Amino acid sequence: MKTQVAIIGAGPSGLLLSQLLHRRGIASVVLEKRSRAHVMGRIRAGVLEQGMVDLLREAGVAARLEREALIHEGIDIAFAGRRRRIDLAGLTGGAHVTIYGQTEVTKDLFEARDAMEGIVIDEAEAVTPQGVDTAAPFVTFTKDGRTHCVECDFVAGCDGYHGVSRTVIPPAMLKVFERVYPLGWLGLLSETPPIADELIYVSHERGFALCSLRSPTRSRYYLQCRTDEDVTQWPDDRFWAELKRRLPEDVAGHLVMGPAIEKSVAPLRSVVAEPLRHGRLFLAGDAAHIVPPTGAKGLNLAASDIHYLSQGLIAYYQNGDEAGLTGYSQRALRRIWKAERFSWWMTNLLHTFPDDDGFTRGIRRAELDYLVNSKAAMTVLAENYVGLPYE
Template identity: 60%
Template sequence: MKTQVAIIGAGPSGLLLGQLLNVHGIDNVIVERQSPDYVLGRIRAGVLEQGFVDLMREAGVSDRMDSEGEVHDGFELVVNGQRKRIDMKTLTGGDTVMVYGQTEVTRDLMAARQASGTPIYYQSDDVQIHDLASEQPSISFDQQGERVTLQCDYIAGCDGFHGVSRKNIPADILKEYERVYPFGWLGVLSDTPPVSHELIYAKHERGFALCSMRSSTRSRYYIQVPLTEKVEDWSDERFWQELKSRLPEDVAAKLVTGPSIEKSIAPLRSFVAEPMQHGRLFLAGDAAHIVPPTGAKGLNLAASDISTLYTLLVKVYKEGRTDLIEKYSATCLRRIWKAERFSWWMTSMLHSLDNDAIERKLIDAELDYTLNSLAGQKTIAENYVGLPFDRLE
């Protein structure tokens, strides 16, 4: 088989890239290790920056998002009893975010892919990348008992942190930066109305808590727990009691509880791989970087990578701009490191850590300044709604 762009990974990054390339008439094939049901079963992000929303519209897959997604103008921070609403729309001059679950984004992109008839292969085993330094790289994979070779011009590695793509950048070239945090998020998804129409981030002596949502009838809640905790030790009742203890009394009193439909513990890490391009291979999304979920940046950072990559590929095929290839990594990384900084800052400021006495005092001072100064609030708002995508020139 032959195509112009081979995309490894059928999560939202790979699907969005494929759809944007389809819009511009660029042939592509997607290869995914898991089944469609497995991909849809990943319960993850739900807060979309304006840049992501605009990309969905540009890709022609925004109808359901625009009708069902909820635009949010602000969110609330609760720090040791002090409550502060961050009015993002006012502080940024009109920018907002949209609450629309990653599962729904993926569902919409899957439907568009199926409608287009463009090839996509699920449950592909033993994916391997070949001849990255040549003008005709390829990937090979097992599909229904047969070995398939797909020749292409370029390869997009959208296969996540544990995928094969990053491993194909030589060790003497690739540099990885990582911080693993000493706690995780115990998350519960429930078919209950959200306790607030906006997200609530709470710092408490017992640990961090987040009240989020996927829709007006489905809620997503998180609490900070040690990495030694096990999901099976947390009954629904125990989770709800602990969540309430970390929230202001009036919020806890309004919390509607119910059976969990999904419960999991996610470890937190900051991770960046440089460079994000080698030969004819481009990394995008979790294959190149991971952020703690505190700043709602993971899926949105992937979208900014895809924006840069699809723009590059369109310029390569339509204008012959192969000179832009070597600019991909640096262009993406400028925005990535700023988002990594914000996510690290939110995580460090709002979670209970084993800090020494002076660090705790410094964090308290940092939060007091940030929440009680216009400049501090603007900084949070500007980063939360998302920094502008860097232009590829």
């Protein structure tokens, strides 16, 4: 099999890259080790920056999003029993975020690739990029007991943190920066109306909480927990009771409880790999970086990676211009580190930590108080939350 770009991973990053390239006449093959049902069943992010929405429009996959998504122009920060709305739109000249689940984005992308007869091979085992430091890279994989080979010009590693792509880069050439947080998020998805029209971030002495949503009838809630928390020890009644304890009284009374559709624990960590290019291999999405979910940046960072990478590939094939590919790693990393900083700051601001002492707790209260009473501080949060521009 021959193609121009071999893409490893059929998550949003890989599918979006394939769709953008196809619309510019550039061929690709997407290889995914899991089944399509497994990929579609992942419950992930749901807060999209304007840059990502624009990119989905460019890819021709935003029709359902524009019909069904919710527009949010603010968020609430709650602490010490009170809450304050951060006016995202008012502080940023009208910018906002869009509420639309990653599962829905993935579904739209799969349907678009099918409609254009794009090649997406799922349940591809032993996927291995080879020869990426030569002019003729290729990717081997096994399917139905047979070994196959995809010859290509470039390989895009969009296969996540545990994928094979990053491991192809020699250790001596790759730096991985990591911060592991001693906490996780216990998430619950329910078919219940949201507690509020906009997201509520809660800093509480018992731990962080987040009230989020996917639609007017589907809610997503999170509780700070231990990284080794056993989900089976959290029946629905216990989750709802703990959530109510952490919410301000004026909010808790509006909570509509119901059975969990999904419940899981996600550990928090920050990871950045450098560089994002080795020969003709490019890393994008979770293969390149991980952020804590506190700042809603994971999926959005993946989108900005694909923006830079697709620009570079399109310029190469249409004009023979290699500047975009040469500069991909530097351009993407500049934005990645800014998003990492914001997510790190939000995580430290809103969570409690095992080694917190009285001084640390006092500083956190002072910073929260300053944030909600300073237009300058709220503007910094708002600018980062709605998404920094693609440079």
